[in-house]
Amino acid sequence: MEFVKKFMTEKAEKFNGKAAMLGMFALIGAYYFTGQIVPGIF
Template sequence: MEFAKKIMTEKAEKLNGKAAMLGMFALVGAYYFTGQILPGIF
C-alpha cells in the first residue's frame, strides 16, 4: 500500500482529470463536426 501512495499523488490525479476532460472535448468536437461518434467507424 505504501507503493501506491507514492504513485497516486494529488498532482497525478489532477493530470489524469485534465486528460479525461480533453478526451471528452475531443469526442464532442468530433461529433459536432462530423456527426459521428468515432469518425470512420460509427
C-alpha cells in the first residue's frame, strides 16, 4: 500500500490526464491530415 501512496499522487494523475489528452489530439490530427487512424498501418 505504501507503493501506491508514494507514486499515485495528485500531481501524477494530472500529468497522466494531460498526456492522455495530448495523445487524443495527436490521433485526431493524424486522422485529419492523413485520413488514416494510425498512419502507415491502417
